[in-house]
Amino acid sequence: MRSYRLKDFEQPLETVDEDTPTPEGTQVLLRVKAAGVCHSDIHIWEGSYDLGGGRKMAMRGIPLPLTMGHETVGEVIAAGPEAEGVKAGDVRVVFPWIGCGKCALCQAGDEHLCNRPRALGVVCDGGYADHIVVPHPRYLLAIDGVDPAVAAPYACSGLTTFSALKKLEHVFKDEPIMIIGAGGLGLMALTLLKALGGKGAVVVDIDAKKREAALAAGALAAVDGAAPDAVKQATAAAGGGLRGVVDLVGNTQSTSLGFDALGKGGKLVIVGLFGGAAAFALPMFPIKAATVQGSFVGSLSEFHQLMELVRAGAVPAVPLIRRPLAEVGQTLEDLRGGRIVGRAVLTP
Ligand SMILES: [Zn+2]
Ligand SMILES: [Zn+2]
Secondary structure, eight states: OEEEEEOSTTSOOEEEEOOOOOOOTTOEEEEEEEEEEOHHHHHHHHTEEEEETTEEEEOTTOOSSEEOOOEEEEEEEEEOTTOOSOOTTOEEEEOOOOOOSSSHHHHTTOGGGOSSOOOBTTTBOOSSBSEEEESOGGGEEEOTTOOHHHHGGGGTHHHHHHHHHHTTHHHHTTSOEEEEOOSHHHHHHHHHHHHTTOOOEEEEESOHHHHHHHHHTTOSEEEETTSTTHHHHHHHHHTSSEEEEEESSOBHHHHHHHHHTEEEEEEEEEOOOOBOOOOOOTTHHHHHTOEEEEOOSOOHHHHHHHHHHHHTTOSOOOOEEEEEGGGHHHHHHHHHTTOOOSEEEEEO
């Protein structure tokens, strides 16, 4: 088994060859068919989040060496004696946001929020390898013939945007929402919004190429976030103050723009982890009766809902950049440098 492993933060990944593990108990061994490259891998690689004002938050509990990769589709090769419901040859997308299974959050179905996570590719070994071990078949979802490279990103970028959009379900069927950030997540959000029956979205991005991609993907309008009147342009395009904003960037400028664009009763859902600090005008919280909510990946049950839409063909594929698995290091560099439009997926 060959893995591309993170041995030290900020350092190039190392290629490691070792024996392919034998699954035990409820474990399932899969041969990796597609591994999506996600922006959160860059935070893991760097080992920290930027909190603004020169402060950094170390990512806790990341054991090194680690095989990153949390958007994985694989073919079942073998299963432990207690793994039921899968057989060799099955192609499955992996739900990576695994918790301890015992705490109140896990018991309530929110394993993705567990304080003792066992997330694949984050604290346990993930998909930047030719094989992956998944602890239980319940984390393996059918893709029913969908291209593995198309299905892989649903495990993180798809689920993350799906869960964020679900937090605006009371709004998006009747009126436009705003999506800040038109990278891989933004394009995914546009397609999912359509699949969920949304009215559409005004997209904000500071990059002209990404605004173009957003318009091509069906955005109602695309606004330059760096324009001095960006809020005015966006609210004009939406026909008034927004009741729903998804911020997929999550830095000082994007959150203030999103907050300023909120109308009365509006909700800003912060998803992006670019970092920084925000200075909201506090009186505007009560005046607008505004809500600011964070959203972190999504639950196993949301992943089931999402994959049901995908299997039904209701979600158009987002633009993909396919690269060989061995180019994972270069792909992370390109993603960090903002040189990837769409979603990068590695295939063996
Ligand atoms: Zn991710
Ligand atoms: Zn737990």
